[in-house]
Amino acid sequence: MDQTALFTMSYGVYVLGTKLENKLNACIINTGMQVTSIPEQISITVAKTNLTHDMVKASGQFSLTTLSEVSALENVKRFGMQSGRDVNKFEGIDYKVDVLGNPYIEDGAVAVLTGKVTQTVDVGTHTIFIASVIDAKDFKENKPMTYAAYRELKAQSMPPTTKNEKIYECTVCHYEYNGEIPFEELPDDYVCPICKQPKSVFKLK
Amino acid sequence: MDQTALFTMSYGVYVLGTKLENKLNACIINTGMQVTSIPEQISITVAKTNLTHDMVKASGQFSLTTLSEVSALENVKRFGMQSGRDVNKFEGIDYKVDVLGNPYIEDGAVAVLTGKVTQTVDVGTHTIFIASVIDAKDFKENKPMTYAAYRELKAQSMPPTTKNEKIYECTVCHYEYNGEIPFEELPDDYVCPICKQPKSVFKLK
CATH class of the missing domain: 2.30.110.10 (Electron Transport, Fmn-binding Protein; Chain A)
Incomplete structure (x- = not known):
């Protein structure tokens, strides 16, 4: 699938x-x-x-x-x-x-x-x-x-990461998880707060 | 409203x-x-x-x-x-x-x-x-x-009406009712077959 x-x-x-x-x-x-x-x-x-x-x-x-x-x-x-x-x-x-x-x-x-x-x-x-x-x-x-337009806008607006940052990016809507929640790794049941996609669509930037 | x-x-x-x-x-x-x-x-x-x-x-x-x-x-x-x-x-x-x-x-x-x-x-x-x-x-x-793109495409593709035609056009999706159904006036419960809007959004061309 x-x-x-x-x-x-x-x-x-x-x-x-x-x-x-x-x-x-x-x-x-x-x-x-x-x-x-x-x-x-x-x-x-x-x-x-x-x-x-x-x-x-x-x-x-x-x-x-x-x-x-x-x-x-x-x-x-x-x-x-x-x-x-x-x-x-x-x-x-x-x-x-x-x-x-x-x-x-x-x-x-x-x-x-x-x-x-x-x-x-x-x-x-x-x-x-x-x-x-x-x-x-x-x-x-x-x-x-x-x-779709929002996703493009969001992708264009994001600054490059600096070293020492550990940012997980949602590959669907480009939301960035960058540590607001108190854990370093995304938990298995994590879902994107914007597009509700699961952890599997997140990539480390 | x-x-x-x-x-x-x-x-x-x-x-x-x-x-x-x-x-x-x-x-x-x-x-x-x-x-x-x-x-x-x-x-x-x-x-x-x-x-x-x-x-x-x-x-x-x-x-x-x-x-x-x-x-x-x-x-x-x-x-x-x-x-x-x-x-x-x-x-x-x-x-x-x-x-x-x-x-x-x-x-x-x-x-x-x-x-x-x-x-x-x-x-x-x-x-x-x-x-x-x-x-x-x-x-x-x-x-x-x-x-939205479909509606624009449909609007551009439509030929002008010729006289003696009685065409009701859906102002939402530009579907044209032109007599396939056996009545001259749109009945009150008529809904657009494409966008499901009611009779009130239809205008005579």
Whole structure:
């Protein structure tokens, strides 16, 4: 089985925002899609290890913001490469809230949807949330960022490693594990925080 | 609610192939994605009106071929714009079969996956099939066709209408309804056979 065949599937890049009680949080996903048009329903697939997963499961609602092709990598870093358990990802930036109070950003975004969860499907490491779209805003600016374009952008933006650094790079999305987590070797069950691929796709730079 | 916000979501373009007893069939979908990597699982979302839907539901298996950016529109026409109830879509073309006997094409394709259904989720007009990936081939040629690129290609390829023609055009994917179905006006529950959008997105050319 040639795993690279799976990397030929196309995706967008989205900020999944949520609110539970007074806490705001968000993460990056590539797995948003429309599943029906009558009525409008979307699905999102979220890793169970994400705090956002637990918050969406508990609140039953979310915002889904489509990032634009000119969106800064900082948006992906802010929402995708740190945990809401450690930081408030919305601190110090301009954000708005949708009709249900879920946070979203307009800067670097092309549209935002508000979803109300109607079904959850357990698929193992991830949960698929099916949701009714109860509001939608199109900012009518720029084109959406594709996941393929994000991967290229990320590859170009990375500085060469310096000696003595031990950096594991995800060969799929170019995420770099460089020691934020307290272990030197990647554990066997490690998955890329961005694209959710397993340890086997990581190479030492 | 601004429905156009839903059109900012990114997709690929896939041929979903299936075999039930001795019958081969396939349709076009844009809703394929990987949902987990440990183990490899994918999901496909298929309209219940498609014969391929019923065949996948009964057989519990399918091939999913990612079309390439240089794939001919003929592939979309062959598999997406006619029904397996009327024609054998694989007649007269070169095709192969995967490890489970599902048909797929290599011409105009970048990769093919074989899925074995593990869960089905009813979402109304469509069914989401979750499947284990049991085989995968990457042809290592060209890039995948995105749904956005397909829409542009389709828009460019269309000849202007001649007078006396009554053509309804899907403003989302540029599919043209021009009378194959025996009614002059689109019925209220009409959905685009390609992108599954409702009657409201169709405009008279």
